[in-house]
Amino acid sequence: MLGSGKRVSSEALRLLEEAERRRDRFQRAVLDWASRNLRDFPWRRDRTPYRVLVAEVILRRTTSTAALRVYEEFLRRWPDIRALSEADEGGLEALLESVGYHRRRAMILKVIAQFIVDEYHGEIPRDKGLLLRIPHVGPYIASAVLSLGYGVPAAMVDSNVKRILSRSFRDSIPARGKSGLIYTLAEALVPTESHVPYNLGLIDMGALVCRYDRPRCSKCPLEAVCDTGRGHG
DSSP states (O other), rough: OTTTTTOOHHHHHHHHHHHHHHHHHHHHHHHOOOOOOOOOOGSSSSOOHHHHHHHHHHHTTSOOOHHTHHHHHHHOOOHHHHHHHHHHHHHHHHHHGGGHHHHHHHHHHHHHHHHHHHHHHTTSSOHHHHHHHSSSSOOHHHHHHHIIIIIIOOOOOOOOHHHHHHHHHTTOOOOOTTTHHHHHHHHSSSOOSSSSHHHHHHHHHHTTTSSSSOOOGOOOOGGGGOOOHHHHH
């Protein structure tokens, strides 16, 4: 889980040890819940690296309901990265207006597409380091492209996942360096197989069960392996 030569604090080691101890139960609980409760969206079907990339940019700072209004029409107009790189920015803005943040979002999509065409010959890379070189692509989008688009195990850590992990491992996460440790924890927990339903399951659990306000601990499949949930029993 940690590269050779890296020095880690005793608190970080304790967290990773705790993650290893709970890993199987944590994964099984998420996957069992996901098998029955995953939300159905068009961007979760017929996934390709391009479709995943487009969906994640459209979903940024908006709701799934808003994204639903434009996603399929977007793909009809700009079906691949080269088409998107040649898109008229005004046309992008017009389609994305109902989603909000449309001028900035249109610019981001154009910049991303142009970079991929210019630097990667129109091929979306399947390497996380190369993905992170793309302007406006951060760890979450890079991991989404890898896991959902390429089938490469990667931990997708959005605000929902951060909340679940922070609550589940509350007693083991040190206050200092918490943000970085959440990513380390997520990478330690993601399964090599079944990472797609696992990642989507965590995201949906955060949206529907382990909510920001009024978490439904008694309905959560992670209650037995969650530091916070056990306190609600």
